[in-house]
Amino acid sequence: MKKTLFISAAVILLLAFVGGAIFFGAEKAEQAGQRVDKNQSVLVREHSPTLGHADARVEIVEFIDPACGTCRHFYPLVKEMLAAHPDRIRLVLRYAPFHQNADYVVALVEAAGKQGKYWETLETLLAAQDDWVMNHAVQPEQVWRHVEGLGLDLAQLRSDMDAPEIARLIAQDLEDANTLKVTQTPEFFVNGKPLPSFGYEPLKKLVDETLASEYR
Amino acid sequence: MNDFQATQDRSWLFVFIAWLVASVSTLGALFLGEIMGYTPCVLCWYQRIGMFPLVLILAAGLFPFDRGVVRYALPLALAGWLLAVFHWAVASGLVPERATPCSQGVPCSVEQIGWFGFLTLPLLSVLAFSAIIALLLMTHFKASK
Numbered sequence: 202m203k204k205t206l207f208i209s210a211a212v213i214l215l216l217a218f219v220g221g222a223i224f225f226g227a228e229k230a231e232q233a234g235q236r237v238d239k240n241q242s243v244l245v246r247e248h249s250p251t252l253g254h255a256d257a258r259v260e261i262v263e264f265i266d267p268a269c270g271t272c273r274h275f276y277p278l279v280k281e282m283l284a285a286h287p288d289r290i291r292l293v294l295r296y297a298p299f300h301q302n303a304d305y306v307v308a309l310v311e312a313a314g315k316q317g318k319y320w321e322t323l324e325t326l327l328a329a330q331d332d333w334v335m336n337h338a339v340q341p342e343q344v345w346r347h348v349e350g351l352g353l354d355l356a357q358l359r360s361d362m363d364a365p366e367i368a369r370l371i372a373q374d375l376e377d378a379n380t381l382k383v384t385q386t387p388e389f390f391v392n393g394k395p396l397p398s399f400g401y402e403p404l405k406k407l408v409d410e411t412l413a414s415e416y417r
Numbered sequence: 418m419n420d421f422q423a424t425q426d427r428s429w430l431f432v433f434i435a436w437l438v439a440s441v442s443t444l445g446a447l448f449l450g451e452i453m454g455y456t457p458c459v460l461c462w463y464q465r466i467g468m469f470p471l472v473l474i475l476a477a478g479l480f481p482f483d484r485g486v487v488r489y490a491l492p493l494a495l496a497g498w499l500l501a502v503f504h505w506a507v508a509s510g511l512v513p514e515r516a517t518p519c520s521q522g523v524p525c526s527v528e529q530i531g532w533f534g535f536l537t538l539p540l541l542s543v544l545a546f547s548a549i550i551a552l553l554l555m556t557h558f559k560a561s562k
Contacts, residue, residue, distance in 0.1 A: 203429060207479060210437060218444045222452045384454070 233395040243377040253291035258415040262293045266386040268300035268334045273327045296374040297386045302339035312361035428556045429482045435552040439471035442545040460504040467497025487557045498546035505539035
């Protein structure tokens with residue numbers, strides 16, 4: 202009798218939790234979708250770095266924080282998707298530098314872009330992330346030795362980093378992230394659709410579905 | 418003998434209800450943190466330390482029923498209660514935020530939830546710990562009479 206009472210109470214509580222989680226997850230995904238529909242114009246800006254063919258019909262928009270460990274793990278996976286479907290998938294990066302001093306690295310990468318080395322610099326830094334992020338904070342002095350080998354004009358890079366347009370670009374991206382309620386990185390949108398739940402599998406599935414419907 | 422049995426049953430029920438309160442609080446905290454994505458502040462974490470183990474400790478004391486479980490559960494509940502009262506004081510502005518250990522990360526003075534205009538999370542925590550303490554004390558004193 203007591204055991205039955207205890208077990209039924211435990212089961213009811215767990216079911217309520219799981220049911221609530223499923224309900225809330227569906228609700229959240231739907232709201233995120235509506236938010237993007239309402240704010241399509243803020244998803245991609247003219248200044249946003251883009252990789253892949255301009256005619257690609259599948260566009261992955263990724264809100265990235267160069268100092269975020271999960272972003273580093275996802276980056277090669279996203280590159281793999283692009284490599285598997287060249288000309289069909291395009292990657293657009295938006296910044297959400299939530300980690301302390303992460304905007305320093307964003308500015309550095311953007312400045313490297315002025316010398317035509319945006320993606321090499323970003324990829325090199327992501328690969329070496331463990332070395333310049335400590336306790337979730339960017340250590341600016343640790344960043345530089347990783348970009349030395351890239352053939353950049355470092356003096357030029359340092360002065361370009363302080364350009365007001367880079368600060369504006371970061372502010373704009375943060376504002377757009379706020380509009381779209383992007384609070385964690387990485388956050389992905391595939392042709393304007395948010396992931397139903399976070400993870401590599403959901404991303405892969407959404408990309409495959411979008412590929413299938415765009416290239417029937 | 419019957420009297421003894423009735424007292425035992427009532428004590429069991431008190432501990433069971435305390436376990437229910439702890440379980441609902443634990444699942445509620447996990448729901449807010451993991452599903453709804455509210456990052457717990459430092460004080461919330463300390464209160465979780467007081468609340469989460471109660472689910473297992475109280476359940477272990479129910480089968481077979483052991484009144485001694487009160488002795489193991491009460492220190493946790495009291496510690497949690499003190500933290501909850503402190504948190505509630507911080508959130509209602511009675512204690513200034515800078516006097517607390519949570520100046521970094523999520524501030525403890527931010528009220529993320531306010532149901533019916535007064536029911537904030539720290540207050541819910543105070544109520545839950547108070548209920549558990551009351552039930553445990555009732556188990557202890559009623560049963561030893």
